[in-house]
Amino acid sequence: MSTLQISGLEVSVETEQGSKQILRGVDLTVNEGEIHAIMGPNGSGKSTLAYAIAGHPKYSVDGGSITLDGEDVLAMSVDERARAGLFLAMQYPVEIPGVTNSNFLRTAKTAIDGEAPAIRGWVKEVRESMTKLRMDSSFAERNVNEGFSGGEKKRNEILQLELLKPRFAVLDETDSGLDVDALKIVSEGVNRAKEATGLGILLITHYTRILRYIKPDFVHVFVNGRVAEEGGPELAERLEEEGYDRFLPGTVVL
Amino acid sequence: MTENDTTTRGLATPDGETAVEVTGTGTRPAIISDATNRHGSVPVQTRNERFTSTDVHDFPEVTGREATWKLTPVDRIAELISGHLDGSRYEFEAPAVEDIDVAWVPRSDPRIGLAGIPEDRASANAWTMFEGALAVTVGGEEHRELVLTRSQFGSGARAAHTLIEAKPFSNAVVVLDNAGSALLSENVEILVGDGASLTVVTVQDFDDDARYVATHFAKVGRDATLKHVVVSLGGEVVRVNPAVTLAGTGADGELLGVYFADGGQHLEQQVFLFHQAANTRGRVNYKGALQGEGARTVWIGDVLIGPDAVATDSYEQNRNLVLTDGTRADSIPNLEIETGDIQGAGHASATGRFDDEQLFYLRARGIPEEEARRLVVRGFLTDIIQKIGYAPLEERLTAAIEVELAGGRR
Numbered sequence: 215m216s217t218l219q220i221s222g223l224e225v226s227v228e229t230e231q232g233s234k235q236i237l238r239g240v241d242l243t244v245n246e247g248e249i250h251a252i253m254g255p256n257g258s259g260k261s262t263l264a265y266a267i268a269g270h271p272k273y274s275v276d277g278g279s280i281t282l283d284g285e286d287v288l289a290m291s292v293d294e295r296a297r298a299g300l301f302l303a304m305q306y307p308v309e310i311p312g313v314t315n316s317n318f319l320r321t322a323k324t325a326i327d328g329e330a331p332a333i334r335g336w337v338k339e340v341r342e343s344m345t346k347l348r349m350d351s352s353f354a355e356r357n358v359n360e361g362f363s364g365g366e367k368k369r370n371e372i373l374q375l376e377l378l379k380p381r382f383a384v385l386d387e388t389d390s391g392l393d394v395d396a397l398k399i400v401s402e403g404v405n406r407a408k409e410a411t412g413l414g415i416l417l418i419t420h421y422t423r424i425l426r427y428i429k430p431d432f433v434h435v436f437v438n439g440r441v442a443e444e445g446g447p448e449l450a451e452r453l454e455e456e457g458y459d460r461f462l463p464g465t466v467v468l
Numbered sequence: 469m470t471e472n473d474t475t476t477r478g479l480a481t482p483d484g485e486t487a488v489e490v491t492g493t494g495t496r497p498a499i500i501s502d503a504t505n506r507h508g509s510v511p512v513q514t515r516n517e518r519f520t521s522t523d524v525h526d527f528p529e530v531t532g533r534e535a536t537w538k539l540t541p542v543d544r545i546a547e548l549i550s551g552h553l554d555g556s557r558y559e560f561e562a563p564a565v566e567d568i569d570v571a572w573v574p575r576s577d578p579r580i581g582l583a584g585i586p587e588d589r590a591s592a593n594a595w596t597m598f599e600g601a602l603a604v605t606v607g608g609e610e611h612r613e614l615v616l617t618r619s620q621f622g623s624g625a626r627a628a629h630t631l632i633e634a635k636p637f638s639n640a641v642v643v644l645d646n647a648g649s650a651l652l653s654e655n656v657e658i659l660v661g662d663g664a665s666l667t668v669v670t671v672q673d674f675d676d677d678a679r680y681v682a683t684h685f686a687k688v689g690r691d692a693t694l695k696h697v698v699v700s701l702g703g704e705v706v707r708v709n710p711a712v713t714l715a716g717t718g719a720d721g722e723l724l725g726v727y728f729a730d731g732g733q734h735l736e737q738q739v740f741l742f743h744q745a746a747n748t749r750g751r752v753n754y755k756g757a758l759q760g761e762g763a764r765t766v767w768i769g770d771v772l773i774g775p776d777a778v779a780t781d782s783y784e785q786n787r788n789l790v791l792t793d794g795t796r797a798d799s800i801p802n803l804e805i806e807t808g809d810i811q812g813a814g815h816a817s818a819t820g821r822f823d824d825e826q827l828f829y830l831r832a833r834g835i836p837e838e839e840a841r842r843l844v845v846r847g848f849l850t851d852i853i854q855k856i857g858y859a860p861l862e863e864r865l866t867a868a869i870e871v872e873l874a875g876g877r878r
Contacts, residue, residue, distance in 0.1 A: 268828075268832050269832075270828055271824070271828070291831070291837070292828060292831040292832055293831040293832075293833075293834050293835055293836050293837065293840075295832075296831070296832055296833055296834035297834045301832075302832050304829070304832075307829070308823075308825050308826050308828075308829035309826075310826055310829070310830070310843070310844065310847055311847055311848060311851075312846065312847025312848055312849070312850040312851055313843050313844070313846075313847040317843075318830075318833075318843070321835055321839070321843065322830075322833035322834050322835055325833070325834040325835045325836065325839070326833075326834040357847070374833065378833065378834070
């Protein structure tokens with residue numbers, strides 16, 4: 215069984231005012247087939263965790279470890295991490311002018327599998343995934359994320375998740391900015407990917423709304439760069455009712 | 469992409485994308501005027517009022533401070549500006565193509581001088597010294613394609629004169645494929661007859677030590693279309709200045725350029741598009757990449773919409789992608805409007821560093837760094853290449869850019 219293990223992770227980010235510590239010792243273990251929801255107020259470090267796992271150069275790891283089945287993820291480059299089976303669905307997917315989505319998907323698939331996919335089967339697979347995500351076939355020939363609406367960009371992220379078949383996926387606020395229809399489509403896509411490959415998921419979200427469609431096995435509440443509370447799905451329900459107030463400074467904790 | 473200059477504001481392009489307009493960039497002020505506000509307070513003459521002559525002796529010695537020379541390394545092309553030039557015939561290769569005649573013609577050919585007259589000393593020097601012109605004459609109405617290969621200019625200082633005439637209603641692609649060594653100043657005259665459709669592509673794929681200065685003069689007739697493409701890849705100093713006049717009602721000019729400067733290379737283009745007649749449409753779109761210590765590019769784009777050019781539709785833009793430190797890209801768009809009754813006119817310029825977020829995104833999908841870089845740069849330049857409309861050349865240029873990115877040229 216595959217395991218993504220995060221231990222004592224400390225991460226800082228470079229800002230114009232200098233280095234600023236964001237994560238202050240995060241412990242998290244995700245096994246394949248599990249869905250972990252990471253929740254928390256703005257600025258609690260949720261997205262920093264996502265970027266640190268993916269290896270964004272702006273974030274520096276000052277302590278702790280990330281391992282994938284015992285392999286040191288922190289020693290890998292960004293693309294090596296992806297090839298090792300990690301996937302980050304980004305909150306703000308990047309536009310790549312002049313590079314068509316189909317070229318991009320095929321290049322990524324080839325890089326991850328170490329060989330080019332068989333043309334016939336690949337084209338069919340892309341088309342089917344796009345249909346399920348209600349993406350018009352024209353999106354294959356459009357440039358990556360260029361001129362896509364917010365919802366279209368998120369669907370494009372989930373398309374990549376389905377096609378690249380990672381072992382672990384970090385979904386960074388995939389639900390933000392989606393209307394209810396798009397939220398359902400995207401959630402179905404995530405559930406489908408999990409059904410198909412049994413991947414483990416770190417679902418980062420500010421709201422409990424997406425948890426109606428993607429059922430978490432575990433919920434972790436991030437506050438001030440640490441896990442402040444952990445539990446099962448019932449914790450999400452409590453957050454839905456109470457919000458994050460009881461975790462914030464100046465609030466009396468009962 | 470970040471903008472590197474002083475005054476920027478958002479501007480919607482005709483394609484609906486958001487561009488950024490840059491005025492007052494570089495060292496020369498932008499000129500924006502209209503019929504009610506003649507040239508404002510900007511101390512520059514209207515673009516088509518520059519001094520012209522075919523005789524080099526009518527021009528003063530070049531100091532390097534002139535508007536047309538101040539961004540050019542004039543000391544490296546001094547021979548071309550004021551030295552003696554060998555104006556004799558040179559070897560070229562051109563396959564026989566139906567409806568296209570390729571021949572040397574004398575200086576007395578009546579077509580010479582119809583498309584334009586030199587505005588700078590290097591151009592006038594070539595005009596003074598050339599002995600005969602190489603004339604490409606396109607007739608018929610079927611679509612024709614000609615690649616004229618020129619790689620035997622040699623290393624002595626030379627002058628050349630080339631004439632490309634598309635007879636009315638003809639339809640052709642003419643490629644000037646320039647390679648090898650060269651120390652050359654050339655004038656290229658392009659005449660596009662009424663209703664004709666002509667694509668002229670000039671490829672500068674010279675050896676590393678080549679120095680090449682060219683001025684292209686084009687005159688586009690009624691309801692005619694000229695697509696003019698400048699591709700500069702190889703050479704130590706390469707300066708290609710196209711000046712296109714949309715002279716007939718309904719004329720269409722699409723001026724494209726793509727360039728890739730490596731360390732030590734100077735690639736320059738000063739583009740002038742003159743909307744002289746009514747109902748003309750112009751698009752200027754140049755894109756360049758810079759890589760390596762001392763890589764240098766200059767783009768100056770002048771668009772002039774004359775007093776008779778009502779209902780003009782015009783847009784010009786230049787974009788540069790900076791891949792490494794130690795490079796410099798000058799980008800200066802200028803727009804003059806002398807009639808209030810136009811459909812639209814705009815300009816944009818942006819010079820940006822390689823976007824690390826694009827690189828991260830591609831790498832986060834497993835694509836190795838070098839391949840990700842190639843994808844981004846190829847993507848940046850590809851829309852120009854795809855607009856050329858001549859498949860064999862498009863493939864070759866895509867491959868050439870791969871070589872540039874791999875650092876294979878220098």
